[in-house]
Amino acid sequence: MVQSLSTTSVNTDTTGWVTICTLDAIAPNTGVNALLGTEQVAIFRIGETDEVYATGNFDPFSQAFVMSRGIVGDRQGVLKVASPIYKQNFNLKTGECMDDATICLPIYPARVVDTQVQVSISCRYDDRMIKPIR
Amino acid sequence: MPNSKQTLVVVGNGMVGHRFLELMVEKGGCDRWNLITFCEEPRVAYDRVNLSQYYVDKTAADLTLVEPGFYQDNDIQIYIGDQVIEIDREQQVVRSANGAEVAYDRLVLATGSYPFVPPIKGNDATGTFVYRTIEDLEAIKAYGEQSRVGVVVGGGLLGLECANALKSLGLETHVVEFAPRLMPVQIDEAGGAILKEKIEALGVQVHTSKVTTNIVSENGKLVSMQFADETSLQTDMIVFSAGIRPRDELARTCGLQIGKHGGIVINESCQTSDPTIYAIGECALYQGRIFGLVAPGYHMAAVASDCLLDVAAAQQFTGADMSTKLKLLGVDVASFGDNFAKTPGAKELVITDTVAGTYKKLVVNAEGSLLLGGILIGDASAYGTLLPLVQNQITLSANPLSLLVPTSGVTNSLSVENLPDTAQICSCNNVSKGQLCEAIREDSLTDMPTLKKCTKAGTGCGGCVPLVKDLLTSELKKAGVEVKNHLCEHFSYSRQELYHLLRVGQIKSFDTLLATYGTGYGCEICKPTVASMLASAWNDHVLNTPHIGLQDTNDAFLANIQKDGTYSVIPRIPGGEITPEKLIVLGQVAQEFDLYTKITGAQRVDLFGARVDQLPLIWRRLVDAGFESGHAYGKALRTVKSCVGSTWCRFGVQDSTSLAIELELRYRGLRSPHKLKSAVSGCTRECAEAQGKDFGIIATENGWNLYVCGNGGMKPQHAVLLAADIDKATLIKYLDRFLVFYIRTADKLERTSTWFNKLEGGLDYLKQVVIEDSLGIADELEAQMQYHVDTYQCEWKATIETPEKVQRFRHFVNADDADPSLAYVQERGQKRPATEAERVVLNQSQALVTPPQY
Ligand code: SRM
Ligand SMILES: Cc1cc2nc3c(=O)[nH]c(=O)nc-3n(C[C@H](O)[C@H](O)[C@H](O)COP(=O)(O)OP(=O)(O)OC[C@H]3O[C@@H](n4cnc5c(N)ncnc54)[C@H](O)[C@@H]3O)c2cc1C
Ligand code: SF4
Ligand code: FES
Numbered sequence: 001m002v003q004s005l006s007t008t009s010v011n012t013d014t015t016g017w018v019t020i021c022t023l024d025a026i027a028p029n030t031g032v033n034a035l036l037g038t039e040q041v042a043i044f045r046i047g048e049t050d051e052v053y054a055t056g057n058f059d060p061f062s063q064a065f066v067m068s069r070g071i072v073g074d075r076q077g078v079l080k081v082a083s084p085i086y087k088q089n090f091n092l093k094t095g096e097c098m099d100d101a102t103i104c105l106p107i108y109p110a111r112v113v114d115t116q117v118q119v120s121i122s123c124r125y126d127d128r129m130i131k132p133i134r
Numbered sequence: 135m136p137n138s139k140q141t142l143v144v145v146g147n148g149m150v151g152h153r154f155l156e157l158m159v160e161k162g163g164c165d166r167w168n169l170i171t172f173c174e175e176p177r178v179a180y181d182r183v184n185l186s187q188y189y190v191d192k193t194a195a196d197l198t199l200v201e202p203g204f205y206q207d208n209d210i211q212i213y214i215g216d217q218v219i220e221i222d223r224e225q226q227v228v229r230s231a232n233g234a235e236v237a238y239d240r241l242v243l244a245t246g247s248y249p250f251v252p253p254i255k256g257n258d259a260t261g262t263f264v265y266r267t268i269e270d271l272e273a274i275k276a277y278g279e280q281s282r283v284g285v286v287v288g289g290g291l292l293g294l295e296c297a298n299a300l301k302s303l304g305l306e307t308h309v310v311e312f313a314p315r316l317m318p319v320q321i322d323e324a325g326g327a328i329l330k331e332k333i334e335a336l337g338v339q340v341h342t343s344k345v346t347t348n349i350v351s352e353n354g355k356l357v358s359m360q361f362a363d364e365t366s367l368q369t370d371m372i373v374f375s376a377g378i379r380p381r382d383e384l385a386r387t388c389g390l391q392i393g394k395h396g397g398i399v400i401n402e403s404c405q406t407s408d409p410t411i412y413a414i415g416e417c418a419l420y421q422g423r424i425f426g427l428v429a430p431g432y433h434m435a436a437v438a439s440d441c442l443l444d445v446a447a448a449q450q451f452t453g454a455d456m457s458t459k460l461k462l463l464g465v466d467v468a469s470f471g472d473n474f475a476k477t478p479g480a481k482e483l484v485i486t487d488t489v490a491g492t493y494k495k496l497v498v499n500a501e502g503s504l505l506l507g508g509i510l511i512g513d514a515s516a517y518g519t520l521l522p523l524v525q526n527q528i529t530l531s532a533n534p535l536s537l538l539v540p541t542s543g544v545t546n547s548l549s550v551e552n553l554p555d556t557a558q559i560c561s562c563n564n565v566s567k568g569q570l571c572e573a574i575r576e577d578s579l580t581d582m583p584t585l586k587k588c589t590k591a592g593t594g595c596g597g598c599v600p601l602v603k604d605l606l607t608s609e610l611k612k613a614g615v616e617v618k619n620h621l622c623e624h625f626s627y628s629r630q631e632l633y634h635l636l637r638v639g640q641i642k643s644f645d646t647l648l649a650t651y652g653t654g655y656g657c658e659i660c661k662p663t664v665a666s667m668l669a670s671a672w673n674d675h676v677l678n679t680p681h682i683g684l685q686d687t688n689d690a691f692l693a694n695i696q697k698d699g700t701y702s703v704i705p706r707i708p709g710g711e712i713t714p715e716k717l718i719v720l721g722q723v724a725q726e727f728d729l730y731t732k733i734t735g736a737q738r739v740d741l742f743g744a745r746v747d748q749l750p751l752i753w754r755r756l757v758d759a760g761f762e763s764g765h766a767y768g769k770a771l772r773t774v775k776s777c778v779g780s781t782w783c784r785f786g787v788q789d790s791t792s793l794a795i796e797l798e799l800r801y802r803g804l805r806s807p808h809k810l811k812s813a814v815s816g817c818t819r820e821c822a823e824a825q826g827k828d829f830g831i832i833a834t835e836n837g838w839n840l841y842v843c844g845n846g847g848m849k850p851q852h853a854v855l856l857a858a859d860i861d862k863a864t865l866i867k868y869l870d871r872f873l874v875f876y877i878r879t880a881d882k883l884e885r886t887s888t889w890f891n892k893l894e895g896g897l898d899y900l901k902q903v904v905i906e907d908s909l910g911i912a913d914e915l916e917a918q919m920q921y922h923v924d925t926y927q928c929e930w931k932a933t934i935e936t937p938e939k940v941q942r943f944r945h946f947v948n949a950d951d952a953d954p955s956l957a958y959v960q961e962r963g964q965k966r967p968a969t970e971a972e973r974v975v976l977n978q979s980q981a982l983v984t985p986p987q988y
Pocket of ligand 3 (some may be wrong): 780787819
């Protein structure tokens with residue numbers, strides 16, 4: 001994976017939570033992409049609530065960093081996001097690909113505190129993740 | 135092991151010869167036989183049954199029966215434009231006019247028939263024609279253009295069809311029939327009289343009991359014909375359609391047994407008197423009969439292929455049903471079974487309605503318990519249900535009259551469900567109810583087009599289609615398959631229903647629609663569909679807050695996403711016309727942002743490789759230079775292609791470019807169930823390919839011809855002519871109605887072509903709605919379009935002028951960096967995304983740096 005970035009300055013508090021943006025920077029039922037260190041993290045907001053989820057922004061099928069541009073919704077009540085390129089669905093809470101059990105996105109704890117969206121990069125749950133080719 | 139194969143030669147590549155080869159391939163015959171065929175005509179087999187469509191809306195290519203690649207893929211050698219002139223039975227060799235000499239182990243004669251030209255003096259004059267091949271039709275058309283009057287000799291099935299053709303060429307048309315009535319073979323006297331009346335009402339003059347004695351020419355040009363009763367008729371051209379004669383000349387000269395009146399004698403296995411030679415189709419004679427219809431020919435093809443492949447329970451040919459149903463000059467005519475009540479004791483039951491102009495006759499057995507045959511004129515809608523009653527000898531449950539006039543209570547209303555599995559549903563292709571049911575079950579078929587494709591039922595005369603459709607519905611119902619077209623799990627409604635609810639309820643957001651009619655959160659299927667419906671109904675900007683989360687990424691960023699997550703930019707170039715100044719701007723923008731540049735297939739320029747953060751910057755430049763969004767990203771109007779038309783082109787008859795631009799500007803931004811494409815050509819040469827578009831316009835001397843529901847792409851489809859020679863105001867009116875009607879009634883992601891194919895009532899119905907306003911909604915449709923036109927705004931201009939909207943065009947919400955993963959290499963002087971392998975190399979050499987910032 002090519003990452004030739006100047007590391008951005010991130011506001012990390014002692015518990016590993018990083019403040020990304022204000023809640024209203026994420027339009028209801030859309031995603032944004034955040035830069036955390038050298039990682040790209042997609043953060044989705046459910047409806048007009050402060051329920052937020054974070055996954056890796058890398059789409060293992062198209063091999064492009066685009067997940068934040070997918071459409072949010074549900075399948076049989078399970079919250080999910082569809083890749084904007086080839087439309088595979090991913091469970092927002094577990095990162096699992098709902099169309100291919102061998103594929104999984106990394107997920108990150110995410111929350112809203114005082115209208116600020118925060119993601120914890122210190123505990124990225126990607127042990128189930130199939131490494132992308134690139 | 136090619137050597138172990140034997141050689142099978144088929145003489146004649148007409149409808150039956152080709153069907154035979156298809157069956158051989160289907161049944162695996164290529165493993166056993168080297169297949170070789172001779173095709174005398176300059177083109178491979180085509181649909182002779184629908185030959186007359188050549189004058190309406192079909193080209194020679196449309197009529198072909200041969201799937202692309204059929205001969206090559208199956209290793210069948212075909213000699214096109216070459217006639218077999220000799221069969222040497224001794225040496226088992228055929229010789230052709232072009233000098234080919236082919237040895238055969240088995241030979242199949244499928245030479246068809248030729249039109250009979252009565253031995254009348256002067257019958258070979260310039261201006262006389264026959265009606266059998268595409269070349270015949272071309273010649274008739276060319277000559278017809280310089281003629282005023284045309285006569286068809288022969289008032290049978292084909293003669294009347296031919297009269298229709300002459301009439302469509304704009305000729306004053308006459309039919310001359312030797313017998314005292316039209317269609318003497320199929321119709322009795324009383325029926326003939328009604329038919330004659332109907333046909334004369336359509337402007338074709340019918341002369342019965344006329345024996346032509348002389349055809350008179352002056353200065354080598356036909357002028358009139360004289361009859362035995364000493365009357366005469368002035369005419370410029372004559373088409374003979376007085377029956378057919380089997381083409382048995384080859385068989386005759388090589389000594390095969392021939393019938394008294396011609397025809398190659400065959401047995402139940404379609405073998406001729408030489409067991410190595412078979413004859414099938416119109417050239418074959420079985421029990422003294424020639425079968426001048428395609429269905430018996432197809433049956434013979436099946437029988438012969440069974441025999442040649444030693445199929446265990448080989449089919450046999452034991453004669454055929456000569457029932458026919460057709461539309462002659464718009465008059466329905468059907469004749470089936472024992473139409474003349476020749477069965478001993480048979481009784482006739484006739485209903486003549488001189489007001490409606492219908493004649494219906496049923497022939498029943500002495501007891502009135504079995505239907506034996508009948509004739510229907512003026513209204514043949516019962517044909518599909520009556521024929522199976524005859525063919526399957528079904529005992530009538532009530533008074534036979536109820537078959538024609540449904541009486542309350544007891545009816546014979548024949549439902550397909552009551553038919554036995556052996557009942558033949560499609561007689562053209564010999565498909566039984568059992569075969570159809572099996573196909574529906576085994577292959578889980580749920581729609582007509584696939585069922586037709588798999589079983590061939592309904593692909594001949596089309597008469598059985600209603601029955602096949604009923605069968606499909608009843609089988610699906612039985613299987614518990616509810617034929618539903620719900621949008622997705624979140625809405626138990628079809629797109630059409632939701633569109634209606636949304637308009638009637640004035641619903642303006644997805645959330646309201648979901649709360650009222652749906653469940654859950656929605657998904658990537660219903661959200662973009664509803665977004666498109668909202669846009670076509672209310673025309674609110676797609677990036678406004680309540681809508682943004684519904685949009686597919688293309689709509690969400692107003693550009694087309696590419697494989698690496700970058701986008702392509704396509705500004706509108708209405709009609710494909712562009713000034714040099716604007717062209718230069720495109721070049722400059724491409725240079726400045728390092729975009730791969732390509733001319734698209736739809737007359738505009740595509741700039742690829744734009745990063746999401748570059749899009750607003752690029753569009754600032756483009757909007758300033760006068761460009762608008764091209765909607766290449768939306769299920770919306772794409773382009774109206776044009777040709778240069780009368781302004782420059784020496785052949786153009788109207789200004790096609792101006793019209794294309796006007797239409798593109800009128801309908802730009804129109805969101806629809808699927809993308810919409812259009813084109814305008816300045817003359818029939820059709821350089822803009824209008825007949826392959828959702829709506830296409832071709833200039834005529836008198837105005838414009840409007841074609842609709844064409845398609846390029848995966849399944850190309852020829853557009854149909856909706857209205858001819860109309861002026862621009864009418865054209866726009868019809869287009870407004872057509873487009874909104876489509877938007878309201880199509881399913882999601884259904885192009886106009888697929889929508890049209892499913893449209894109950896087809897072209898006639900569409901004409902009624904759009905032209906005659908049969909639903910009384912024309913004003914409403916026009917008003918909806920006018921609303922769209924009045925509220926149009928360039929999505930990109932509106933976007934770059936709204937800071938909150940621009941805000942979304944960043945790769946990171948919390949950093950200004952661009953996507954660091956993008957990597958490109960050079961090819962033909964421009965960039966393209968690096969492949970995986972190239973990325974590895976780029977990585978190692980550290981050559982890859984963050985793309986430049988703008
Ligand atoms: C760019 C272009 C090819 C080119 O380099 O020339 C193109 C590119 C794409 N076409 Fe196309 N089509 C392009 C002209 C055509 C044409 C020719 C034409 O419009 O005259 C056709 C056949 C005509 C037709 O549609 O009837 C065409 C038939 C298709 C189809 C098949 C549609 C069908 O009904 O069968 C698809 C797939 C679909 O829409 O489901 C498709 C889909 C696509 C998509 C959107 C596929 C995708 O999802 O990535 C491509 C992306 C466009 C992009 O990134 O900008 N494209 N595509 C052409 C853009 C034209 C423009 O200026 O807007
Ligand atoms: C205008 C029209 C409308 C019709 N409408 C209907 C209808 O509605 N319903 C219906 O059932 N039938 C209809 N028919 C009849 C139907 O077209 C024929 O029954 C069918 O085409 C017969 O098929 P075939 O293969 O036997 O003959 P053809 O289709 O005529 O094919 C025979 C081919 O063999 C070629 N050939 C002959 N001799 C040689 C040789 N020595 N070497 C090489 N090639 C040779 C011929 O050129 C021809 O191409 C219609 C026919 C016409 C002309
Ligand atoms: S379609 Fe006709 S008018 Fe248009 S460019 Fe071609 S030849 Fe000229
Ligand atoms: S009966 Fe003619 S197509 Fe089926």
